[in-house]
Amino acid sequence: MGGGTKTFVVIGGGAAGYFCAITAAESNPSLRVILLEAGNQVLRKVKVSGGGRCNLTHHCFDPKELSTRYPRGAKELRGAFHHWQPRDTIDWFDKRGVQTKVEQDGRMFPVTNDSQTVIDCLLSQARKHAVSERLDARVTALKQRQEQWEVQVNGKESLLADRVCLALGSLKQSGLEQVLAGLGHSISPLLPSLFAFNLPHHPLKELAGVAVQHAAVRTSPQNTAQHGPVLITHRGLSGPAILRASAWDARELAGLNYQFTTEINWLGKTKPIEAQNRLQEFRKERASKKVKNNPFEELPKRLWLHLVQSCGIDGETTWAHLSKQSMIKLLQQLTAYQVEVSGKTMNKEEFVTCGGVSLKEVDFRTMESKLVPGLHFAGECLDLDGITGGFNFQAAWTTGYLAGMAMASKPT
């Protein structure tokens, strides 16, 4: 490293590290930017993300509204989104040849429906701006030496850097938890988020594959209900509403060792009193018709049949003959269906780590440590995470961008 050239080392070749390295190299070409990746491939999660399609951001352009999709980090990200938000992500990729499209639920994908398009773009930008990349380079120690950083790779050789950005993904796999603690950083407990619920005595097993589009899920009476589709699987319950509940209540559910009762309103936003009124109307309007054959229109027929049977309502019972007691039971099954959960299954489509470097210790304008100057952070290694829908990649692009810009404008 000579001739006064400043060296930046980005540790971790995921979405956040890549975006940080490209941003720094592009905005200050006099820098030497080195990216170190422990694995034999960069952008591995981008490749498998969104079922191979890469849900790279979300169609939501208001920082305040966007920040509400983050169970952890909402306050800090809200400010950061004023500097880099989904509109900027879309424009950035568009200018570099990746067109995106929005789906009905707001998720955004490359029009090719292929995550490789996103990877090819990032790789070519890194080449264009002379980011030098090293694979199989696991950082094992990090020490500050006067104005510089000594970055130890694979327990042997060391690199010197003027600034360092940690973009390690989940800290659990990084091997650097102790190093960070040694630098004075606190790390909030690392736990899974975005998981499906296992049902040990699966009362709905025969309905595996059935989806309810507008349900509401609550993991305890005190917790906020999460709305969206619920999917019944062979193991239990999954789908966006379940994953959202797993994210918002990640810490609490870990504390319960994933043994808890969940409550589902299969009618979503319909309140019990409204459902009761509809049942009363059915009694009059459908008097001579059989209950089992006349479901609430929004419910899958198989689920309706299951709920009716679970209330002990005979197949021949007509609406006019439905007893008051059965009606109360049915109302409860429809709007407050309770089931025991035991254990979790990581979602194949997307999962993230809740917990990481404490946000209090990071300046979100520059992503620089407030404790150790010259050390920046980006992405999932921070104590921030979003629900499904492209929010996690957006957090990686935003924090990567801010770290890259700050490193480029404050070389020492």
Ligand SMILES: Cc1cc2nc3c(=O)[nH]c(=O)nc-3n(C[C@H](O)[C@H](O)[C@H](O)COP(=O)(O)OP(=O)(O)OC[C@H]3O[C@@H](n4cnc5c(N)ncnc54)[C@H](O)[C@@H]3O)c2cc1C
């Ligand atoms: C199956 C799956 C699908 C997903 N799909 C989506 C999706 O469609 N949309 C969405 O928004 N989010 C999705 N996510 C979440 C998203 O992938 C993450 O939020 C995102 O990848 C975080 O980026 P990152 O750069 O912070 O971390 P990572 O992508 O995890 O990258 C961190 C990198 O750092 C490297 N590293 C770690 N320790 C060291 C070390 N000591 N030295 C050197 N290198 C190190 C790792 O090898 C890794 O390559 C998905 C996650 C999974 C698991």
